[in-house]
Amino acid sequence: MASLPALQRSASAARHTPRSPTPTALTRSELAFTNAAIFASRPMRFLSLDQITFRLPVPIGAVLRLSSRVVTTTRAGDGADARAHVTVRAEVEEVETGVRRETNTFFFTLAPEDGRPIGRIVVPETYAEAMAYLEGQRRLGVGDEVRRLYSAIS
DSSP, X not given: OEEESSOEEEEEEEEOOTTOSSOSSSOHHHHHHHHHHHHHTSOEEEEEEOOOEEOSOOOTTOEEEEEEEEEEEOOOXXXXXXXXXXXXXXXXXXXXXXXXXXXXXXXXXXXXXXXXXXXXXXXXXXXXXXXXXXXXXXXXXXXXXXXXXXXXXX
């Protein structure tokens, strides 16, 4: 199984205008899907969107930068598909000063469309990457438990 020494990253940026309902060239979910698909080398399907943290508003005319990381993956087993946990961070950038401030964080869980194993794993190299990896594992575990409880009452 191949490993990725650092977390898979990708980014998108666009100007937010009042006429555009989607302020970015690549939306948050598209960025998460694209990054996970590149990481897994095949199409992925959406499983869940966890907590969304809104820290600051995005003013009209501001540049919104989105960055994405595959923070952890799981293997298929016990009736569950292999999964990838992806975080997308939104930052507003002041054009005049170049100062960036985080506005939102999104947490996505995706799985391969074909149900096969992902074939790569995330190997954190820094303390920050290790903390993101552990947070992703925790979120995947909570998601598994919620899906289990939901299926028990359905």
